[in-house]
Amino acid sequence: MEMNGKPDVRDWFPSEDGNPAQRKRMLDLIEQLVRGVDELKDPDGVNLKGEKRRDANFYGRLAAESEIPQVGAPMENVNEELLKLLHGHPYHTKYFFTNILPMASIPGMLGMLTAMLVNGNNLWDVYGPAGAEAEVRVIAMMSKLVGYDAATSGGYTTWGGQGAVFSGLRIAIAKAVPDALKRGVPNNLFAFCSEAAHYSLLKSVEATGLGSDRLVKVKTLPDSSMDIADLKRKLETVARMGGVPVYIVATTGTTDAIGIDDISQIRAAAEENAERFGLPCPHIHADSALGGFFAFFNDYDMEQNPLGFSEGVLAMLEPIRRKMQMLSLADSLCFDFQKLGQAPYVSSLFLLKNAADLKLMDLDAEDTPYVGHRGYGEYHTGYTLECSRMASSISMYSLLLSFGTEGYQRLLGQFLEVNRVFREQLIAEIPQADIANPDNPGISTLIRIYLPGSPRFADEIEGTCSAREIERSNQLNERLFEKLGERRDRMFFGDTKKHLLVGSSEGREIPLYVSKFFVISPHTRPEHVHEVVQYLKECITEVCEASGVPAVN
Numbered sequence: 001m002e003m004n005g006k007p008d009v010r011d012w013f014p015s016e017d018g019n020p021a022q023r024k025r026m027l028d029l030i031e032q033l034v035r036g037v038d039e040l041k042d043p044d045g046v047n048l049k050g051e052k053r054r055d056a057n058f059y060g061r062l063a064a065e066s067e068i069p070q071v072g073a074p075m076e077n078v079n080e081e082l083l084k085l086l087h088g089h090p091y092h093t094k095y096f097f098t099n100i101l102p103m104a105s106i107p108g109m110l111g112m113l114t115a116m117l118v119n120g121n122n123l124w125d126v127y128g129p130a131g132a133e134a135e136v137r138v139i140a141m142m143s144k145l146v147g148y149d150a151a152t153s154g155g156y157t158t159w160g161g162q163g164a165v166f167s168g169l170r171i172a173i174a175k176a177v178p179d180a181l182k183r184g185v186p187n188n189l190f191a192f193c194s195e196a197a198h199y200s201l202l203k204s205v206e207a208t209g210l211g212s213d214r215l216v217k218v219k220t221l222p223d224s225s226m227d228i229a230d231l232k233r234k235l236e237t238v239a240r241m242g243g244v245p246v247y248i249v250a251t252t253g254t255t256d257a258i259g260i261d262d263i264s265q266i267r268a269a270a271e272e273n274a275e276r277f278g279l280p281c282p283h284i285h286a287d288s289a290l291g292g293f294f295a296f297f298n299d300y301d302m303e304q305n306p307l308g309f310s311e312g313v314l315a316m317l318e319p320i321r322r323k324m325q326m327l328s329l330a331d332s333l334c335f336d337f338q339k340l341g342q343a344p345y346v347s348s349l350f351l352l353k354n355a356a357d358l359k360l361m362d363l364d365a366e367d368t369p370y371v372g373h374r375g376y377g378e379y380h381t382g383y384t385l386e387c388s389r390m391a392s393s394i395s396m397y398s399l400l401l402s403f404g405t406e407g408y409q410r411l412l413g414q415f416l417e418v419n420r421v422f423r424e425q426l427i428a429e430i431p432q433a434d435i436a437n438p439d440n441p442g443i444s445t446l447i448r449i450y451l452p453g454s455p456r457f458a459d460e461i462e463g464t465c466s467a468r469e470i471e472r473s474n475q476l477n478e479r480l481f482e483k484l485g486e487r488r489d490r491m492f493f494g495d496t497k498k499h500l501l502v503g504s505s506e507g508r509e510i511p512l513y514v515s516k517f518f519v520i521s522p523h524t525r526p527e528h529v530h531e532v533v534q535y536l537k538e539c540i541t542e543v544c545e546a547s548g549v550p551a552v553n
């Protein structure tokens with residue numbers, strides 16, 4: 001359709017009447033994109049093909065040359081521009097091992113597309129009935145998975161694991177001090193998490209006005225889980241000085257080492273302290289953003305082993321399962337579908353044991369002039385920090401129906417099997433390397449390398465090595481980061497300069513630097529591990545030789 005020689009504005013939109021011509025046009029445009037990405041794929045590397053000159057002034061140049069065109073371009077041409085953005089983009093091939101950056105699955109994308117096709121606003125079921133329906137269903141499905149009562153639990157989809165930690169804190173404050181919403185946050189409220197927790201809580205205490213001085217970091221054990229004895233001490237100290245512990249974040253699956261806090265012990269410590277000092281029990285949020293998906297194994301029959309997992313994988317699952325079966329002891333928790341749920345960003349689910357807690361946060365009718373609190377519509381999410389909300393629940397719903405419990409078990413089981421084989425070969429093939437999260441048999445293996453004669457990981461966690469020796473090994477590991485980083489178009493490893501804090505003979509605490517083999521691509525299979533370990537061996541040998549020490553074997 002042309003108007004004054006210009007295309008009709010309706011051409012930019014899906015049709016009103018479902019006519020096949022406009023449908024075909026839209027599908028052709030989608031196909032152009034999907035085919036374009038396929039043409040950029042290279043299964044022997046990590047990045048999509050194409051040129052990107054990312055020199056020092058890359059972003060400066062972009063800012064200088066970017067302007068809104070006076071007249072728009074045909075969508076086919078714009079698609080070509082969009083595909084250029086993807087040139088050199090990291091892609092989840094079998095060589096992609098960096099952090100929790102998953103591939104978006106087809107059911108996940110189809111769910112997002114479904115949401116976009118009607119573009120409902122998940123704020124209110126009058127505006128977004130599909131999102132509301134999917135949200136209620138997904139909350140019930142995941143509640144039943146973890147052992148919450150779906151008749152009384154609640155929740156909503158939100159902006160990341162970060163958003164869930166924040167939402168938990170808002171509720172924690174409102175539970176402990178209901179009039180804090182009106183009068184502001186008193187200056188004696190405290191939040192707790194372990195040293196290995198994600199920085200989400202740090203941002204949350206800043207944003208809610210608690211202040212980071214009132215965030216108490218609890219020590220971790222060598223398996224990266226919270227040291228309960230230290231938690232008890234710190235809860236007591238806070239209570240003795242007139243403070244009120246309002247929030248404890250139990251990390252159930254740390255972002256690097258997949259350490260899992262014991263929620264049952266945390267709850268016992270919190271209740272005991274509250275009772276002793278006549279305080280309310282703090283709200284306990286399980287930050288299960290990453291690890292929560294292992295709850296899919298909660299009812300797996302380990303004896304019959306219907307999916308035929310190896311003995312090694314069953315042994316890895318045992319301790320994970322034991323801790324995940326305690327998730328229902330938390331007052332709230334999170335499932336980051338954008339992580340192990342295999343959905344596109346942003347799709348995280350905040351789950352709450354008692355939906356009634358949300359009332360503490362809800363807006364009054366007079367404060368919401370546009371929506372909700374009418375004679376029509378029954379689902380108005382006035383308690384979320386967001387106003388308008390995307391219906392990411394539809395993507396979650398699509399995933400849960402497509403994968404089913406068994407699908408998640410098979411995918412996560414594959415990640416575990418790859419790790420199992422990797423750990424075995426790493427130890428057999430690379431004498432300079434130790435596994436720095438030996439007690440967390442999960443989807444990530446942390447690798448720390450040493451020169452001959454240096455104290456090894458088992459010595460370092462004793463807390464008695466000299467700071468100089470630990471730092472010398474840190475430097476060596478940093479050189480490995482650089483080597484792996486330079487070649488990240490071949491295989492893409494993660495790294496962190498903040499794995500466990502260990503003590504030293506000088507008394508100073510020092511974080512350990514480690515490289516990360518994080519299995520996150522469905523395309524990485526056990527048979528690929530041999531090549532990966534040989535590649536690592538080459539890199540490690542080069543780093544050690546450049547440090548003036550010949551390789552050990």
Ligand SMILES: *Cc1c(COP(=O)(O)O)cnc(C)c1O
Nearest residue numbers: 160161162198200255287289290
């Ligand atoms: C990733 C992660 C977060 C942050 O989640 P986002 O979805 O990135 O906001 C918080 N906690 C844990 C344990 C995580 O792994």
